Amino acid sequence: MRTWQVERRERTRHLIELGVLVVKAGVVELAGDDRALIYGALIWMAEKLKGDQGEQARALWTAKGKNAFEDRGATP
Template sequence: MRTWQVERRQRTRHLIELGGLVVKAGIVELTNDDRATIYGALLWIAAKLQNHEGSHTRALWAAKGKKAFDAERHKDQKSQLK
């Protein structure tokens, strides 16, 4: 397989995973799949990360995301035991 094909597949997988996070967070349902609203929210996030408290904001959001991932993993493990 050519290098550009591998890179294209990696990029496609990355974009699909990011889209999955948008769905997983409930954003698609909450916005009625309104792309302008979703894009506006993402622009707001980018602006928050670029301001003087961006590193603090990033740390808070990272902790919240990690906690949610851990809770989901725990829930999945629990359901597999049944």
């Protein structure tokens, strides 16, 4: 297999895994599959991480995510 094919498959797998997290968190269902709402929420999250309270948000959200993975017996 060519290098670009391997890289493309790795990227595709990565994107699918990220999409699964959005579904697993219940965002798709809660947002009624509204892509603009989901995208807006992700933009807000990115802005929060860039802001002066970014480290606090990162720590809080990381802990919450780790707890959710542990509670559900899932791996990241």
